[in-house]
Amino acid sequence: MPNTATKIEAPGAEQELTDGFHLVIDALKLNGINTIYGVPGIPITDLGRMMQAAGIRVLSFRHEQNAGYAASIAGYLTKKPGVCLTVSAPGFLNGLTALAHATTNCFPMILISGSSEREIVDLQQGDYEEMDQLAIAKPLCKAAFRVLHAADIGIGFARAIRAAVSGRPGGVYLDLPAKLFGQVMNAEAGARSLVKVIDAAPAQIPAASAVKRALDVLKGAKRPLIVLGKGAAYAQADDEIRAFVEKTGAPFLQMSMAKGLLPDTHAQSAGAARSTVLRDADVVMLIGARLNWLLSHGKGKTWGEAPKKFIQVDIEPKEMDSNVEIAAPLVGDIGSCVSALLEGMGGNWPAAPSDWVSTVNKKRDDNVARMAPKLMNNTSPMDYHGALGALKTIIKERPDAILVNEGANTLDLARGVIDMYKPRKRLDVGTWGVMGIGMGYAIAAAVETGKPVLAIEGDSAFGFSGMEVETICRYHLPVCIVIFNNNGIYRGTDVNSAGSDPATTVFVKGSRYDKMMEAFGGVGINATSPDELKRAVNQAMDSGKPTLINAVIDPAAGTESGRIGNLNPQSVLKKK
Numbered sequence: 001m002p003n004t005a006t007k008i009e010a011p012g013a014e015q016e017l018t019d020g021f022h023l024v025i026d027a028l029k030l031n032g033i034n035t036i037y038g039v040p041g042i043p044i045t046d047l048g049r050m051m052q053a054a055g056i057r058v059l060s061f062r063h064e065q066n067a068g069y070a071a072s073i074a075g076y077l078t079k080k081p082g083v084c085l086t087v088s089a090p091g092f093l094n095g096l097t098a099l100a101h102a103t104t105n106c107f108p109m110i111l112i113s114g115s116s117e118r119e120i121v122d123l124q125q126g127d128y129e130e131m132d133q134l135a136i137a138k139p140l141c142k143a144a145f146r147v148l149h150a151a152d153i154g155i156g157f158a159r160a161i162r163a164a165v166s167g168r169p170g171g172v173y174l175d176l177p178a179k180l181f182g183q184v185m186n187a188e189a190g191a192r193s194l195v196k197v198i199d200a201a202p203a204q205i206p207a208a209s210a211v212k213r214a215l216d217v218l219k220g221a222k223r224p225l226i227v228l229g230k231g232a233a234y235a236q237a238d239d240e241i242r243a244f245v246e247k248t249g250a251p252f253l254q255m256s257m258a259k260g261l262l263p264d265t266h267a268q269s270a271g272a273a274r275s276t277v278l279r280d281a282d283v284v285m286l287i288g289a290r291l292n293w294l295l296s297h298g299k300g301k302t303w304g305e306a307p308k309k310f311i312q313v314d315i316e317p318k319e320m321d322s323n324v325e326i327a328a329p330l331v332g333d334i335g336s337c338v339s340a341l342l343e344g345m346g347g348n349w350p351a352a353p354s355d356w357v358s359t360v361n362k363k364r365d366d367n368v369a370r371m372a373p374k375l376m377n378n379t380s381p382m383d384y385h386g387a388l389g390a391l392k393t394i395i396k397e398r399p400d401a402i403l404v405n406e407g408a409n410t411l412d413l414a415r416g417v418i419d420m421y422k423p424r425k426r427l428d429v430g431t432w433g434v435m436g437i438g439m440g441y442a443i444a445a446a447v448e449t450g451k452p453v454l455a456i457e458g459d460s461a462f463g464f465s466g467m468e469v470e471t472i473c474r475y476h477l478p479v480c481i482v483i484f485n486n487n488g489i490y491r492g493t494d495v496n497s498a499g500s501d502p503a504t505t506v507f508v509k510g511s512r513y514d515k516m517m518e519a520f521g522g523v524g525i526n527a528t529s530p531d532e533l534k535r536a537v538n539q540a541m542d543s544g545k546p547t548l549i550n551a552v553i554d555p556a557a558g559t560e561s562g563r564i565g566n567l568n569p570q571s572v573l574k575k576k
């Protein structure tokens with residue numbers, strides 16, 4: 001029960017009153033939202049203080065974008081909306097990238113921003129941090145609401161929570177004008193106005209006919225493939241998904257953040273035979289994975305010449321036929337769909353054709369064997385494979401640790417090299433390939449799970465959120481950051497042909513990012529060989545102390561744009 005009402009003397013009579021500040025806090029607590037990521041300032045400084053005093057954990061960041069990314073991944077990890085709290089106009093805009101990112105990635109998140117005087121904003125009379133935030137947020141998120149009266153705070157939060165987590169999850173904007181916080185009302189009426197959201201993300205049961213259709217298509221497959229996306233990881237239906245995949249006997253691929261839903265070392269994993277299975281499969285079952293650019297839109301060279309049938313399991317009906325025809329759409333929440341599929345398969349489901357399975361496995365084993373010696377490279381400066389070989393072993397020995405990963409080469413190669421063993425342990429740039437998620441994700445992962453975090457960061461990628469190392473030190477979080485320092489974006493060797501400024505992709509050579517950590521009382525280490533790197537990471541993971549390791553990588557080792565250089569536009573005209 002809310003207990004934050006204050007007794008005030010009203011002239012003539014005494015009555016219990018509450019206000020907007022307290023109602024916001026009560027609404028959050030009533031709905032089990034106990035952690036807030038944000039940056040203080042007018043008009044939400046006191047709100048943050050009062051939240052903290054009321055037992056909510058308020059993590060104060062150095063920039064709202066990082067707080068926003070933290071909230072977005074908190075939503076992914078917990079299936080509850082992650083909340084980011086910002087000031088008006090500039091703070092709101094700083095948080096907005098993360099809100100749009102949450103929506104694109106289908107993570108439940110609520111961005112709560114204080115806003116300026118409505119009357120002045122709407123007449124554009126130049127208020128402090130004036131901006132029509134609601135209008136700006138609307139096209140970038142799943143839903144946007146504004147609360148003008150203290151009595152509507154309960155409903156406002158209920159709507160925001162439901163919108164964020166139900167159906168396909170996404171980002172929600174909640175606009176709280178400064179005036180709202182000081183509005184007072186009768187405490188009892190205030191308490192009654194609060195809403196506890198019941199069954200915020202109702203199960204969506206698939207139609208029996210759609211389940212049967214999907215199973216019929218799967219049964220007819222000669223070369224089946226299952227693709228698991230991060231939607232499947234989000235669903236937290238891990239046992240059912242594993243049972244289903246194993247019952248089919250089909251090779252499976254896991255998209256980047258789905259890695260570990262089943263161990264990457266599972267007998268059916270086709271992770272190291274990706275191009276073969278995408279090209280040659282005749283039936284492809286997508287579970288919580290979209291046919292966007294990350295899967296080459298389901299067509300073209302990647303997918304080969306032979307006709308294919310797609311089965312797609314997704315909570316969003318509009319996802320079907322987004323890029324190619326879906327022969328068997330299965331719409332519902334992933335847990336319910338997979339359970340229904342398992343039940344429909346009965347006791348004598350035929351094994352996946354053995355010639356296909358053995359072809360895929362051979363390809364996979366050959367590729368793994370070819371990669372193995374590279375991972376032993378012990379050069380100094382390190383190349384990517386040598387450094388990643390060391391980190392691969394660490395994750396194998398510490399499967400509960402959470403891996404955060406961003407960069408270009410640092411991302412693409414780490415994704416391929418480092419096997420994951422448990423669900424929702426790999427957090428990365430997601431659908432947009434956005435740089436800047438690193439420290440926000442690392443902080444939220446440590447806060448929400450209590451597990452140690454290993455953040456593998458390109459030196460450029462790290463720069464987008466690097467100041468949050470102070471936040472990591474301030475809250476004493478068990479985060480170990482490894483910076484793959486190759487002196488730049490993709491490579492550190494570019495030269496500006498005009499000979500004036502440095503090339504656009506290079507940074508100061510031989511930078512020592514480890515010194516940044518020392519500035520805030522964390523541990524900083526410079527590692528020049530895989531052995532040194534391994535020792536330093538193990539020490540950090542054992543101690544739980546905030547640590548930053550500057551891993552010196554050969555500046556010539558990377559390639560342009562990592563694995564997606566083909567997306568760079570080309571012209572027939574010669575480059576100047």
Ligand SMILES: Cc1ncc(C[n+]2csc(CCOP(=O)(O)OP(=O)(O)O)c2C)c(N)n1
Nearest residue numbers: 407408409410435458459460461488489490
């Ligand atoms: C917000 C944002 N800005 C810019 C980019 C373009 N971009 C893609 S990867 C990358 C950095 C790659 O360099 P680094 O992190 O050092 O990785 P490396 O390839 O050098 O290992 C950049 C700037 C992006 N993806 N997102």
Ligand SMILES: [Mg+2]
Nearest residue numbers: 458459488489
């Ligand atoms: Mg780099």
